[in-house]
Amino acid sequence: MSAKPGTRAERAQQERALRTRETLVRSAAEVFDEFGFAGASITKIMKRAGLTPGAMYFHFDSKEDLARAVMNSQPDTITPYVTSQGLQRIIDITLVWSRQLQIDPLLRAGVRLTNEQNSFGVEDATPYQEWAGIMQECLEVAREKGELADGVDAHMVADFVVAACTGMQMYSWIASGRKDLPERAVQMWKILLPGIATASGAAGAKVSTRRVATLVR
């Protein structure tokens, strides 16, 4: 693949390659979500994608490599639904996440693989750290908007919210097949806001399972 698009034919070829890559990642996600890493064979993934193994090896070196791409696609399943800023943005990200985990195989597989990665010899903290970075940015905007209580460490809180979400989805998965996950996300903010937000920041924040439904239709 050439680095920059040139002629129309080259651009068309690049677009096809991008679409193929996307199909591959989504099909792999569906199979990983259903069977886990160990149970997801290349054959199953290619059958789901309607592609030949050659198409895969053009884009990915191995099943591990494909799993990494799925793990790192998590934010793409969330951020398109979120238009708010600051404190409301970090809240909305977790609310959308709680709903998308119920319905989007790409996010579900990303989370499952991130949590199971030790079992297939990968130790990659990037998916956690990427989330933490996104959330820290929200909190820094929240600080500028006067929504964050004095002395709150944005990095520390961002890292903690990522960890808490990771655990909530595991607990919810076992306890209710993820049915209660949006409710758990709402409860998290009811617990956190009095400590991390200013009075006006907390009062202005919209946190409810009803909001989840307005964000993801």
Added chain:
Amino acid sequence: MSAKPGTRAERAQQERALRTRETLVRSAAEVFDEFGFAGASITKIMKRAGLTPGAMYFHFDSKEDLARAVMNSQPDTITPYVTSQGLQRIIDITLVWSRQLQIDPLLRAGVRLTNEQNSFGVEDATPYQEWAGIMQECLEVAREKGELADGVDAHMVADFVVAACTGMQMYSWIASGRKDLPERAVQMWKILLPGIATASGAAGAKVSTRRVATLVR
């Protein structure tokens, strides 16, 4: 095994059976911790325990059954180290937990199996719920002692702390091989206390990595 101890010989037999069961659970934990559920064969576990498969089948029906016993032994690795009450007790439980996860294979295997249980066809929320119950009791004592802020829902907070701890240990495992887990537990309380505790409750709480070292020597 008779239900109640009778003669001295019967009591001695019961004690031997209990010790054998304990040896089995601890040996299984070591093997599960090292190899995960799938990689832990009955043969490996029996070799580690120095026992015959017959001894296992007297106490446990299957490897799944043994895994459940390991999952449900988690509190036994923590509570003997904790003598405090109320708010300090729930804090101390998480601090001891953060250290024991670094050094005690029984706890480490319990947590690993709880988080991986879907991969071996078990869906048992008991280990999470048991922790949540223990923590809710601490918070109810905290309320009686005037350490809990008005309107704080003890059940909700207990459930959230269990979820947060579950996620913290996964994040910490990938990011630092669990080295930063005690620091993360301390940070969790720095984030939570301003919201859930009264001013005097928060001021009286001892939360530091130094305290971890005094609790587990």
